[in-house]
Amino acid sequence: MALALQSADTAPDIVCEDTFQLPSDVAAGYLTNLSGYLKDYKEWNDGTFYGALVDGVTYEDGSVYGIPYSTDTRGLWYNKDVFTAAGLDTNWQPKTWQDVLDTCKIIKEKCPDVVPFWCNSGVATGEGTSMQTYEMLLYGTGEQLLDNNKWIVKSDNILKSLNFINTIYKDGYGPSLSKVLNGEAGNIASREYLPKGKLAISLDGYWMTGNYKETGAAPWPEYKDRLGIAAMPTSEGQAPGSITMSGGWALSIPNLSDQKDAAMDFIKHCMSYDVYLDTIIAQGNIATRTDIAKDASYSSQPFMETCTGFLSGAFYRPRNSQYTTVTTHIQTMVESVVSGTSPEDAMAQYKSDVTNSVGAENVTEK
């Protein structure tokens, strides 16, 4: 995308970007400052959009560069049939990471053919590995990626997060590496393993259930009853008890667009109540408008209430233009641990990589 935005010939009039990419592209000067267009956008100013998501599209300078188009939350999805077979309570809510590992252990003993736990773990799954696995863990320790705008490159909590991942794979709770380290890992887990009872617990986002709808890629009529969702616990169960990362996509207008007014009108059209209601349900994503969240046709979707509920305490990725680079180092670090590098070595590698990318003045240790 960054490429197309560099040239007037190729620049589209509207782009839909993952919000983590936004700060970097704003810094590069690719995107239009929308603040001027928003003065007479009623829903923008009357609190219709979730405040946290508005923050997510607001750059360091206080200006807005995108309209939140969809959001998401993550949690532990589990197959109740597998839990029944393993003699576990189908109303599962782990309190700590150790609870998760204990459950995996029981599943491995009772159902040796089932993969107990699946999370994105490789470079190939990209941002999914950074946000959905590593940051879900790290933020669950109470630490974040940045401290006072400096990247934390070495800490006990980073090590604790990597150790959790290490235990999953070392103790044989994870899938085979050839399955999990390729780009289709997320789809293999959600479309094949979980519905067929070959997988017990999957750390995944709400959109995953879109696969199981009649129109989805892997229809599963009984998914509403056979699937469970638990919040991802914090490391030792410390407050707030559970954790989710939230991201999402935003609609922006490239700086090189020659139809900015028309583009803004079109974005408003896409975000108008009726149009947006239909698209967000079809996407299987979580809405960015509070009023849509209350609409019965939307909120009655299975698991929607729980997953929207996660939003209230959700964490967001750093609004920092260096994140796009740092995230690639996170992926390498996680993949290294998964494939046998010690967490200490992987963290040392991360420290070196991040320090080189963002400069020694922008990193810190804890």
Next chain:
Amino acid sequence: MKKKQGGLLEEAKKSVLLMPSVLLLLVFFVVPILLTVYYSFTNLALSGENARQLKFIGLSNYFTMFKDRTVRISIRNTLVFLLGSLVGQQVLGFIIALNMRNKNRVFRGIVGPIFLAGWIMPEVVVALCCSTFFGDSGTLNQIFSFLHLPQVEFLFAVPMLTVILANVWHGTAFSMMNFQSALDGVPVDIEEAARVDGAGPFQTMIRIILPCIKNTIATNTMLNTLSTLGVFGLIYMMTGGGPGTKTLTLPIFMYRQAFISQQLGYGTAISMILLVIGIVLSVFYTRIIRND
């Protein structure tokens, strides 16, 4: 008889036919090399603040490189890959070439094309064949289970060995052909004379054959080195440089920096390592041919 050398104007007239090549080479060959050198001194990036303005940052990328663990790892990986491939391809290529000498024509006709096939195949097909061959439920693991050996996830447990073997499978035929034509040039009568003098096969090898083909070994090594250094697709397709950094070679690290982390300037500085090695070896290679 060639036309005689004339004045400058004459010379220019004669060179007209050269112009399209020179132009093409200047624009698409020389300029990129100069740009490589130039960009390696800049902060060129695709995204983030650096994308807004290209700045000359001196040796900064190079200083970073010296401190970068990943650079050290990828240099080491590149060397391991290079050495493994060289030894594998040349030893196998030589063994095959040597054993193929004076063999039954029909036998050669059947066996020869099999070795050649891996060389003729496009890179993507090589990567695919080898990925499946070494796959979890691939042919090799089937053979292992038939022999009651444990199953191995080759691409994850021994990724470097796996990509080296894939490259050996692909490249052995090139060495084989070079050695075949070199061995054909070894005078039979000298070999025969040595045998009559009571030299065993081993001695014949050391005293007669190897000295005769030492030039071929040298050029073959050099050409293989140059092509192995540039290998990108095979490793990229089989392992993506992973898992982690286990098969991360310089070309793949360069690619990751430039296109995944979007740091073109730094990526270019890394490719400078390759370029410099390439230039040094090419100078050597040109010298050898010049002296011939």
Next chain:
Amino acid sequence: MYWKFRKTIPYLVLTLLAVIFALPLLWILLASFDVNASQAVKIPSQWTMENYKTILINQANQRAFGNGLIISLGQSVLVVLIAGLAAYPLSRYELRYKNMFLYTILFMTSLPITAVMVPVYKMFLSVGLYDKTGGLVLFLTATSMPYGIWLMKNFMDNVPVELEEAAWVDGASAFDSLIKIITPLMFPGICVVFIFTFSGSWGNFFVPYILLQTLDKFPASVTLYQFFGQHGMVIYGQLAAYSAVYAVPSIVLYVLSQNYMSKGFNMAGAAKG
């Protein structure tokens, strides 16, 4: 007895090696005729052309093969033309800078192209050649020029000058004699350069992967990678059939060119010392 045994050793070694070398390829062959193919080599329980049919009637695949053909043909034709022109003065005239030029060319043949891809990519972005098939072909042509010129010059050196001298007397230009006299005589050499270039281009993955972006413009090498880059849910039979079809031009060209190639190889070999 001992001698007999010693004589069979080479056969045993070669047979063993050949079997190992054959296995990965055998998989493609067998799997492509098997709708239930897996990763391992196995004889299909039912032989079928279904995989080939599915692959070949798919329009995206047809386009990918078409793109590959356009790129490879374009590059090969350009290399033959431009290198052929350049070879003439290098072969026929005394030029002051000739040796320097030739050694520069020779030096260029061995540089790893991989090392300059990042700047080339940036350059293409800046001048609007990025994601343009034409730009890709020009760049590929340039990368093949060094060995193209080198081979062409060597082949042309083998064509006796005397034949041309008669034509010069009749007032023919260099260009005329190049077209009418030299080209027919060095046709095998031209074929070698063409085939070398075409095979290299057809198999090239990295350069189009970097310089193109639009799915519709990708040649078969890149689409094949994308096809199997998504392991896991892959249909092995179709993947094998796709690779088999994709490998056919490389094989055919190789077989076709056996005669020319040995000539080309000796030439290159002579060049390499």
